[in-house]
Structures are given as structure tokens and as C-alpha cells.
């Protein structure tokens with residue numbers, strides 16, 4: 001979720017602030033990385049890599065491959081549109097799964113993004129990573145940080161997450177995805193969620209999150225079910241990142257927090 005680039009943020013946000021609504025997502029940018037090979041064999045350049053079968057069978061973690069991070073899989077690739085499989089508990093400590101986790105962290109930070117799901121590096125397993133830092137947050141306007149209830153948190157690795165929506169409030173904000181370069185749309189997310197699962201050591205974990213962290217968790221969790229934000233955004237809010245500050249169309253719900261109607 002949400003690639004972040006100070007450069008583009010400064011280029012677009014400061015010069016193109018929209019007077020009509022300030023609750024926009026930071027205009028972000030994910031640089032294409034042609035020097036990084038794609039995870040899967042059919043898209044990979046011939047050098048510096050091991051066969052893709054080696055990754056799946058756990059023999060791929062020699063030094064050469066460890067130096068090269070997988071590329072982010074883009075929308076349209078079937079791995080992003082199908083449900084991912086649970087990681088067998090006994091395999092969490094395996095070299096293969098640990099390597100996948102390390103790659104995911106590396107790819108998320110390279111983005112940089114604040115979250116990543118394993119299908120985004122071509123791995124159909126239920127693993128997500130997320131992290132939001134003071135530095136990333138410092139690039140966003142203060143008003144926006146407050147509106148989004150965005151606070152820094154340490155790296156989280158969650159294997160086989162289960163997500164429960166909590167409370168009766170939702171939040172509408174722009175979000176983006178590393179697998180859908182250059183675009184944003186408003187997505188309605190629950191304000192509070194509870195997530196259980198396992199950390200990378202196989203220890204059970206339970207997280208209660210709200211605000212922006214809850215949004216990241218829901219975005220990444222959706223990836224594990226083959227859903228991208230473009231499958232569920234508020235109609236007519238999809239736009240290029242350059243246009244993120246422009247007014248929403250007439251009739252679109254306001255950005256911010258709202259209560260679900262108690263029917």
C-alpha cells in the first residue's frame with residue numbers, strides 16, 4: 001500500500017494544493033526498477049538469478065539471489081486476482097518462508113511503501129508486512145495526518161492473518177497500491193480492526209488497530225483474497241496521482257470518518 005516519495009510529494013503537493021479539500025492522500029510515486037529482476041522465471045533476465053522452482057522448493061537462497069530483490073507484480077497478473085494459500089504452521093520457520101518474508105520487507109522498503117502482501121512478489125501465500133515510520137509521515141501535511149489518524153508503528157510481519165472489522169465507523173480516504181503504479185482512488189475502510197495471526201517466529205499475535213494502520217491492514221488483507229483496491233473504490237474517484245488534489249465529483253461522499261447507518 002501507498003508508495004511514498006518525498007520528491008514527488010514536494011513536486012506536486014506543495015504546488016498543486018487543492019483549495020476545496022485538504023484531506024488528500026500524499027501524492028506518491030513508485031519508481032520503476034528495471035534493474036531488479038522479476039520473481040518468476042518467464043519475466044526474468046537470464047543472468048544473476050536461480051530457477052523459479054528453486055524459490056518454491058527452498059533452495060533459492062544462495063548469496064546471489066539474496067542480493068536481488070523480486071520485482072513487484074502488477075495488476076492483471078493472475079497471482080493478484082486469486083485467493084492465496086495459508087502457510088502451513090510447521091513451515092513458518094523454514095528457510096523458504098523466512099526468505100519470502102525478508103524479500104517482502106526489502107521490496108516494501110525499496111518502494112517505499114507502508115505495506116506489502118506476498119502475492120505482490122508473485123508468491124500465492126497468506127503473508128503480509130507493514131510498517132509506517134516517522135520519516136514517511138513527516139512528508140504528509142499535518143492536517144492530513146490527523147484526519148487519517150496516522151501514527152508510526154514498527155515493522156509487522158503477519159502470517160495467515162484473520163481480520164475482523166470492529167465498531168460502526170468507516171473512513172474514506174485516497175489510497176494507492178504498489179501493484180497499480182501512478183493511480184489513487186477513495187476507498188471506504190473500517191476505522192478499527194482486529195487482526196490475529198502468526199509472526200515470523202510462529203508465535204501467535206493479536207493486533208488491534210485503528211486509523212491509517214487499520215487501513216493498511218485491510219488493504220493488505222484484501223490482497224490475500226485476490227482483491228485490489230481498484231475492485232472496491234468509491235465510483236468516480238479513480239485518478240492519476242498528479243490529480244489527487246483535484247476536487248471530488250459532485251455527489252461523491254466527503255473524505256473523512258463516518259458512521260455506518262444503523263439499519
Ligand SMILES: [Zn+2]
Pocket residue numbers: 001176177178179219223
Ligand atoms: Zn496493494
